[in-house]
Amino acid sequence: MSFWVIGAWIVLTLVWLVPFQFTGQSKATVQAIAEDWFALRIVYLATAVVTTVCTYSRIKKDWRRRDASVRPTPTEAAQGPFPVGSDDIEAWLRSQGYRVTREDQALRATVNRYSLLGGSVFHVGIVAVGLSLALHSATVESVSLRVTEGQTFAEAGWTAEEELLLPSSIRHHRLVSITPEYYEDVLLFTRLTARIETPAGTQQEFSLARPYWIDPVRVLSIQDYNLAPHIAVVDWAGEREEHVIAMNLSPPGTEDSAEIPVSPLYVSLIAYPDYGVVDGRNVSMSYNIVEPAFLMSVQTGDRAGPLKARELLRLGDSLTVDGYEISVPELSRYGTFRLTTAPGLPLVLLSLLMTLIGLAWRFFLRRHDVMAWETDEGLMIDGWTDMRGREAGRGRLIRLARQAGVLG
Amino acid sequence: MSALHIITLSLTAGAVALSVIALQWRSALRFGRFSTTAAALSATLGLAVRWAVSGHAPIFGTFENTYTLAWALLATATVVGFVRRDLEDLWRMAVPWALASMTYGLQFRSEPVPLTISEQSLWVDIHAVFAWIALVSFLGVTSLAAVRVIGGRPLGLPAERSDDLMTELLMIGYAGFTGMLATGAWYSFVLFGTFWQWDIVESLALVTWLSYGVVIHGRLFYRWGSRRFDMAVLLVLPLLIAAYFVWSFFPDTWHFFDIPLVKPY
Structure with a gap:
């Protein structure tokens, strides 16, 4: 039964899931097939049932087998035992950590007799992984937010629903900086680090690969960064206002636009973080922020309004349109962060750990069985190691016997 | 691509050839074992140099992955062959995969870059x-x-x-x-x-x-x-x-x- 169920899972995945991934379907579509398609759901359920039933029956069997010597049988052992020159084989085996039992003419000994249960722990772990992942999916909550350098997380524009997820322990943390770095002049992202400051003034740094754990079930990760130019506007009355506008300007060449607060103007920007001119064209020489410059287009009203000016500005340069003097005095960055609350996380980790412990238990604490019996030629002994067979078992016995000097 | 990579590839190809020759001429096994050991040493050195140059373990990108796979196969076969006399011909199982892996990796960018x-x-x-x-x-x-x-x-x-x-x-x-x-x-x-x-x-x-x-x-x-x-x-x-x-x-x-x-x- 279990073969049919697992076989069905393999076949359905290969014929109905993998091909969609090759044909460029969106990740959401593929995920929907994998998680919501009724045939696969039946297979998942059947797998959980057969694995549970098999695991239960194995646990019972393995528990019963802990005291029984499964191999070698006297017949098997008679095919190739070796003699031992010790008068007290039982004492010797006990001294080597074996659990010894006597049967008629023979003596049986076992070490690591609970080894088989490691397999059961592994299988329980597998079932637990499935269940805990289901629980995790049902309870995990995740929100994304943009925080500009200098802002606290509470200032990041949460909806009321999202606000509930924001733990008080991080609400007043301030984003000091978010620092990207690229390798030489190519699009190879080598660093994305955020530095946050607690209300008490201590600073902590985390990166994309090493997120900030708020507590054991809540984690704050960096997803991305982008540019937030400070746009300063001085009106005809000399009134100056500066706004930090989070824009989508990276990688270089990306154009984004925004309304300028307190003016009827609309700007579009292309940022060159490492400005240079090649063949008469404005370009960015690399992706790193070195000598930033901006190609600024100003329209009245909105994106459809008439173009009033288009000029390349460096930091501090200004452009005057309809009596408004517009400049970019500074360039900040903003980070896109994800706050994940996962109450099921400890269970998932525990079950993953259980699978690994089960495997390690089964592999590194291998059961070893020994049988010894009297013959006309003297005392004979033979061994068997779980999963490695008689040859390995015999090899181990010979090593032990040589060390003890009892090999005949 | 470094000289050590080419040396490893050549020695591995040589070991594959010797494995085939050994089907008729058993003495070739000794030379094949030697060639595999030399390839394992050369790969170890080549990957160590690459690690030092790139600043990270050589496990990123197809070129590095195939190179590391070849090393893992060659080194495992060499070490097991030395430790276990009954498995001294294990290299014959490893070298075809190592050669295929390195040959496939040749089609990809080989210069070391940061992570x-x-x-x-x-x-x-x-x-x-x-x-x-x-x-x-x-x-x-x-x-x-x-x-x-x-x-x-x-x-x-x-x-x-x-x-x-x-x-x-x-x-x-x-x-x-x-x-x-x-x-x-x-x-x-x-x-x-x-x-x-x-x-x-x-x-x-x-x-x-x-x-x-x-x-x-x-x-x-x-x-x-x-x-x-x-x-x-x-x-x-x-x-x-x-x-x-x-x-x-x-x-x-x-x-x-x-x-x-x-x-x-």
Whole structure:
């Protein structure tokens, strides 16, 4: 039964899931097939049932087998035992950590007799992984937010629903900086680090690969960064206002636009973080922020309004349109962060750990069985190691016997 | 591409040739073993130099992956051959895979580059170590199965001994593969907030893990005979190769490491 169920899972995945991934379907579509398609759901359920039933029956069997010597049988052992020159084989085996039992003419000994249960722990772990992942999916909550350098997380524009997820322990943390770095002049992202400051003034740094754990079930990760130019506007009355506008300007060449607060103007920007001119064209020489410059287009009203000016500005340069003097005095960055609350996380980790412990238990604490019996030629002994067979078992016995000097 | 890479490739090709020659002329085995050992040493040195130059373990991008796979195969065969006299011809099982791997890797960019941010984690390294343990073990089982299917006696071992060796390799591979999935799932949570994403690599890895699970259960609990066991191992091979290398020609995956070095203009 279990073969049919697992076989069905393999076949359905290969014929109905993998091909969609090759044909460029969106990740959401593929995920929907994998998680919501009724045939696969039946297979998942059947797998959980057969694995549970098999695991239960194995646990019972393995528990019963802990005291029984499964191999070698006297017949098997008679095919190739070796003699031992010790008068007290039982004492010797006990001294080597074996659990010894006597049967008629023979003596049986076992070490690591609970080894088989490691397999059961592994299988329980597998079932637990499935269940805990289901629980995790049902309870995990995740929100994304943009925080500009200098802002606290509470200032990041949460909806009321999202606000509930924001733990008080991080609400007043301030984003000091978010620092990207690229390798030489190519699009190879080598660093994305955020530095946050607690209300008490201590600073902590985390990166994309090493997120900030708020507590054991809540984690704050960096997803991305982008540019937030400070746009300063001085009106005809000399009134100056500066706004930090989070824009989508990276990688270089990306154009984004925004309304300028307190003016009827609309700007579009292309940022060159490492400005240079090649063949008469404005370009960015690399992706790193070195000598930033901006190609600024100003329209009245909105994106459809008439173009009033288009000029390349460096930091501090200004452009005057309809009596408004517009400049970019500074360039900040903003980070896109994800706050994940996962109450099921400890269970998932525990079950993953259980699978690994089960495997390690089964592999590194291998059961070893020994049988010894009297013959006309003297005392004979033979061994068997779980999963490695008689040859390995015999090899181990010979090593032990040589060390003890009892090999005949 | 370094001179040491070319030397390793040549020595590996030489070992493959000597393995074939040994079918008729047994004395070639000694030279083949020597060639494999020399290739393992050359690969060790080549990867060490690459590690020093790039500043990270050589496990990123197809070129490095295939080079490291070849090293893992050659080094394992060399060490096991020295420690276990009954397995001294294990190199014959390893060198064809090592040669195929390095030859495939030649098609990809070879200059060392730094790691991208998502690759800069110890979890990625642990994930890769489990992956290599699994792949080397599974390829070993596959070689033994292939020799048995064509009627040979792998490494000159009696049937019972090769059965035991295959089962042991299969279990080590399965443990490694499980470790790879567990650490990968954890790092996926760290990066993306989710343990599983149905990425093409993950889907194929899951199917491979299930398939080897079926083979192991068939072997241990349903007493599959050698023939059925060998055929089953060979049947899973395409899935194994696809799971490990699909990202090298299909970039729409989180596991894509051959990132094009695009300039901004």
